[in-house]
Amino acid sequence: MCREAWSALLIADEGWGHAVRAGEVAAPFPTVGLDTLAVEAARLLAGRNLPGLIVVDGVGRPLTVLPGTQVLRMAVPAYCQDDPALARVIDEAEADLLLSGLEGRTVGQCLPEPPRELPVVDPDATVLEIAALMARTRSPLVAVVDEAGTMRGAVTLDALLDRMLGS
Amino acid sequence: MCREAWSALLIADEGWGHAVRAGEVAAPFPTVGLDTLAVEAARLLAGRNLPGLIVVDGVGRPLTVLPGTQVLRMAVPAYCQDDPALARVIDEAEADLLLSGLEGRTVGQCLPEPPRELPVVDPDATVLEIAALMARTRSPLVAVVDEAGTMRGAVTLDALLDRMLGS
Numbered sequence: 001m002c003r004e005a006w007s008a009l010l011i012a013d014e015g016w017g018h019a020v021r022a023g024e025v026a027a028p029f030p031t032v033g034l035d036t037l038a039v040e041a042a043r044l045l046a047g048r049n050l051p052g053l054i055v056v057d058g059v060g061r062p063l064t065v066l067p068g069t070q071v072l073r074m075a076v077p078a079y080c081q082d083d084p085a086l087a088r089v090i091d092e093a094e095a096d097l098l099l100s101g102l103e104g105r106t107v108g109q110c111l112p113e114p115p116r117e118l119p120v121v122d123p124d125a126t127v128l129e130i131a132a133l134m135a136r137t138r139s140p141l142v143a144v145v146d147e148a149g150t151m152r153g154a155v156t157l158d159a160l161l162d163r164m165l166g167s
Numbered sequence: 168m169c170r171e172a173w174s175a176l177l178i179a180d181e182g183w184g185h186a187v188r189a190g191e192v193a194a195p196f197p198t199v200g201l202d203t204l205a206v207e208a209a210r211l212l213a214g215r216n217l218p219g220l221i222v223v224d225g226v227g228r229p230l231t232v233l234p235g236t237q238v239l240r241m242a243v244p245a246y247c248q249d250d251p252a253l254a255r256v257i258d259e260a261e262a263d264l265l266l267s268g269l270e271g272r273t274v275g276q277c278l279p280e281p282p283r284e285l286p287v288v289d290p291d292a293t294v295l296e297i298a299a300l301m302a303r304t305r306s307p308l309v310a311v312v313d314e315a316g317t318m319r320g321a322v323t324l325d326a327l328l329d330r331m332l333g334s
Contacts, residue, residue, distance in 0.1 A: 039332075046328035051218075051235075051307075068218075068324045073302035075331070080299045087296040129254040132247045135240035138305055140218075157235045161213035164242070165206075 022130055023123030025163055026144040026153030031056045034063070034108030038074050041107050045071050051140035051156050055107055061149040064111065065119045067139050074110035120145050123152065127163060130155055189297055190290030192330055193311040193320030198223045201230070201275030205241050208274050212238050218307035218323050222274055228316040231278065232286045234306050241277035287312050290319065294330060297322055 031054045032041045041053055045068055052067040073081065080087040119139040121130060123146065130142055140157035198221045199208045208220055212235055219234040240248065247254040286306040288297060290313065297309055307324035 042328065043332055046325065046332050049325050067305065068307050068328075069301050069305045072298055072324060072328070076295070076299045076302050080295060081303045087299045088293060126255060128243070128247060129251060131239055132243045132254045133251065134236050135243050136248045138234065138236045140235050140307075157239065158213065158216050161209065161235075161239070165210055165213050 020127045020163065021123060022121045022125040022142075022144045022155060023152070025127065025130070025155050025159060026123070027155075027159065029054060029141075029143075029151075029154035029156075031060070031062075031151065032107055033058070034106060034111075036107045038105050038107050038110045042071060042075065051158070053107075054141065054143050054151065054154060055111070056151055060151050062118065062120055062143040062145060062151050064114060065139055065141055065143055066111075067141065070112055073112055074107075119143065121155075122146070127160065130160055131164070134160065187294045187330065188290060189288045189292040189309075189311045189322060190319070192294065192297070192322050192326060193290070194322075194326065196221060196308075196310075196318075196321035196323075198227070198229075198318065199274055200225070201273060201278075203274045205272050205274050205277045209238060209242065218325070220274075221308065221310050221318065221321060222278070223318055227318050229285065229287055229310040229312060229318050231281060232306055232308055232310055233278075234308065237279055240279055241274075286310065288322075289313070294327065297327060298331070301327070 030044060030048070030050070032044065033056060044050065045053055050068070052065060053071055054062050055064045055066065057063055076087075115137065117133075117137050119133055119137045119142045121133065121142055121144055123144055125133075125144075133142055134140060134157060142155045143151050144153045144155060146152050197211060197215070197217070199211065200223060211217065212220055217235070219232060220238055221229050222231045222233065224230050243254075282304065284300075284304055286300055286304045286309045288300060288309055288311055290311055292300075292311075300309055301307060301324060309322045310318050311320045311322060313319050
């Protein structure tokens with residue numbers, strides 16, 4: 001990709017007259033809380049074609065950023081995730097029985113282990129920094145937070161690529 | 168999420184009268200080759216808001232499935248991926264210099280290490296199996312291949328969630 005992409009970025013930067021920062025690329029993004037029903041969180045993801053979900057605490061500080069695949073993980077029994085053959089042979093009635101223990105659960109109750117690194121940046125982060133963070137954490141979604149840790153918006157992979165490629 | 172989501176799936180299944188299989192959920196999906204220019208691959212991803220890219224060989228067999236974040240990885244120098252502080256201090260001119268070595272590179276030249284498990288299924292895979300595979304491999308994109316290994320379509324996370332949630 002690389003030179004043309006970054007050349008486009010440079011040209012864009014020259015127009016701006018400064019390096020592009022997270023605060024300029026960030027856009028509003030819906031959030032969920034620990035007490036949001038997991039099924040509602042999944043509907044939000046699916047209904048708006050989001051790349052993931054941002055889980056915030058009561059004052060809007062990101063607790064975790066879940067890529068879409070990890071939201072999906074909440075619906076899949078752990079032993080099916082690890083055993084493809086088992087996932088194949090379980091028919092729907094059995095799946096329903098197995099999954100009934102999750103009925104009515106909240107996001108907080110379904111969350112996977114916390115990630116080693118939270119994909120969160122401050123508004124001064126550069127485009128290169130956001131790109132590196134997305135690549136490293138495998139998250140197509142990065143939250144932008146202020147000094148108090150409160151979420152001020154998010155940068156999606158699509159938005160970042162559009163900015164990098166000038167499209 | 169879980170019971171309501173799977174209940175919706177069950178209802179959908181009852182309508183179909185059988186378990187939903189990959190072959191029914193799969194849709195056409197663009198592919199790239201090892202000799203595709205990396206920047207063209209990135210433009211394809213960005214321009215069509217794809218969740219990732221499928222790299223195929225000369226006869227259409229998937230070689231790797233790259234989530235969007237791993238396409239982005241091709242553009243980020245390795246040492247910036249691992250050192251957030253360095254990514255911050257590099258200004259654009261330096262970044263351009265550092266990245267110039269990648270100029271004109273192909274997808275094949277930029278590919279990361281091959282994944283341990285390729286997110287590929289046969290047309291008989293169940294929805295649960297696809298969901299488990301996406302969660303396990305962290306890939307929002309699964310290729311569907313025939314017996315010869317030739318790609319016949321793909322299932323995206325969005326399409327799978329829509330099917331699961333009946334939206």
